[in-house]
Amino acid sequence: MRQIPADNVPDSTLSLLFDGYEFISKKCQKYQSDVFETRLMLKKTICMLGQEACQVFYNNDLFQREGATPGRIQRTLFGQGGVQGMDGTAHRWRKQMFMSMMTPESIKQLSDLVADQWDASIRKWEIMDSVVLFEEIKEILCRAVCTWAGVPLAESEVKQRTDELSAMIDSPGAAGLRHWRGRIARQRAEEWAGDLIELVRFRNLEAPAESAINIIAWHRDLENELLDRQIAAVELLNVLRPTVAAARYVIFTAMALHRYPEYGQRIRKEKSYDEFFVQEVRRYYPFFPFVAARVKKEFEWKGYFFPTGRRVILDLYGTNRDARLWESPDEFRPDRFEMREENAFDLIPQGGGDFYENHRCPGEWITMEIMKVALRFFTENMEYYVPEQDLSMDLTRVPAIPESRFVIEGVHRKNPA
Ligand code: HEM
Structure with missing residues (x-):
């Protein structure tokens, strides 16, 4: 059996903080290998990258998720x-609950709500000197997803709930204040979501049958029991929080259009070019750097031994930029998606594998539809200009965001629907 290349340092946590999104790919390059072993937070960890690694990582017979997530991520994200x-049947059953929310009609409803909120915001932006788009989009998405999910949201609450949902996303990779903001936000948001679940269960809040809050409040586990209040709250937040997280992708969409304005024309003219564009934004820009699992039962892969219980992390960012899978991976080229064959293991910003059987993100279609609404506004329904600002992104800040949060000015409504 071959020895997995090992990092010759007692612990690589500092190097992870230093290299951020590029931590795994740099080391893989150094060891000329798709896999290496190191210690992170003093725990032995195998790091992997690439399509073959992704295929094995999403094999449910070999990997499990129980016990894989570090406490700091559980307490925030x-x-x-x-x-x-x-894992297993229990996972499949719970996952089905999420997938039942993702019908084409339901996704269309959410993207229409996003468009309505965006339309209303333009009126406000028209009289503002400058607009920090990231802050505005988070609020648009928070309002839209709450309405869609059957969650009442008083006007006076919008800012607080938007801030809490965003703080949970912003905090897992941070230290100090940013991290603690996320922990406090989670405690408050779980309390809020738990109260809402109880209101539905006691019939004090009426929610449409197909709404997320109703589905979660009345979901029964494999023992035919309703979910515990706290778990139901966590699952409701698992719908609200990541939808607000899509604000980052909206900003990346705006950045890509700003940097490569030649695509605006093609998006306006060619049907389905929006699809290629948003796929390339998801491939190219950084979001979650990696996902973690544990070896369920020892096995051998490519001659390497994976012992039971070992933590393994799969590099999402590095796989999306793997030169063996993507020609000129560091160039932004939406055209690459024109001829692409469906593949569940190469484009993995939101995880890979099967939606129902694996942990792949159930919100991928929602995310892409929100990005397409944004593209429509950027290219057809509003005029704006992008003043001089610092759009650089620090790849050691997880999750990444441009320094200026993307500022626009001179907003005008165009081609109202
Ligand atoms: C900004 C957009 C989003 C990104 C970058 C993202 C990313 C991810 C990633 C990386 C995973 C983990 C995959 C794995 O563990 O193998 C995941 C899982 C998940 N996502 Fe998303 N996601 C996004 C949007 C959404 C949306 C809109 C929803 C719901 C409405 C959602 C709900 C979930 C849930 C419930 C899981 C856990 C699935 C499971 O464990 O089986 N996400 N997402």
Whole structure:
């Protein structure tokens, strides 16, 4: 059996902080290998990259999620008892609950709500000197997803809930204040979401049958029991939080259009070019750097031994920029998607594998539809200009965001629907 290339340092946590999104790919390059072993937070961890690694990582016979997520991520991003840490039949059953929300009609409803909110915001932006788009889009998405999910949101609450949902996304990779903001936000948001679930269960809040809050409040587990209040709260937040997270992709969409304005014309003219464009934005820009699992039962892969219980992380960012899968991976080229064959293991910004069987993100279609609404506004329904600003992105800040949060000025409504 071959020895997995090992990092000759006692612990690589500092190097992870230093290299951020590029941590795994740089080391893989150094060791000329898709896999290497190191210690992160003092724990032995195998890091992997590439399509073949992704294929093996999403094999449910070899990997499990229980016990894989570090506490700091549970206390901010994920919460406890949610779908992310489940395995086997129980996971499949819970996952089905999320997938039942993702019908084409339901996704269309959400993207229409986003468009309505965006339309209303333009009126406000028209009289503002300058607009920090990231802050505005988070609020648009928070309002839209709450309405869609059957969650009442008083005007006076919008800012607080938007801030809490965003703080959970912003905090897992941070230290100090940014991290603690995320922990406090999670505690408050779980309390809020738990109260809402109880209101539905006690019939004090009427929610449409197909709304997310109703589906989660009345979901029964494999023992035919309703979910615990706290777990139901975590799952409701698993719908609200990541939809607000899509604000980052909206900003990346705006950045890509700003940097490569030649695509605006093609998006306006060619039907389905918007699809290629948003796919390339998801491939090219950084969001979650990697996902973690544990070896369920020892196995051998490419001659390497994977012992039971070992933590393994798969590089999402590095796989999306792997030169063996993507020609000139560091160039932004939406055309590459024109001839692409469907593949569940190469374009993995939101995880890979099967939506129902694996932990792949159930919100991928929602995310892409939100990005397409944004593209329509950027290219057809509003005029704006992008003043001089610092659009650089620090790849050691996870999740990444441009320094200026993308400022626009001179907003005008164009071609109202
Ligand atoms: C900004 C856009 C988004 C990004 C970058 C993103 C990314 C991801 C990633 C990387 C995973 C983990 C995959 C894995 O563990 O193998 C995931 C899982 C998940 N996502 Fe998303 N996501 C986004 C939007 C959404 C939306 C809009 C929803 C719901 C409406 C959603 C709900 C979930 C849930 C519930 C899971 C856990 C699935 C499971 O464990 O089976 N996400 N997402």
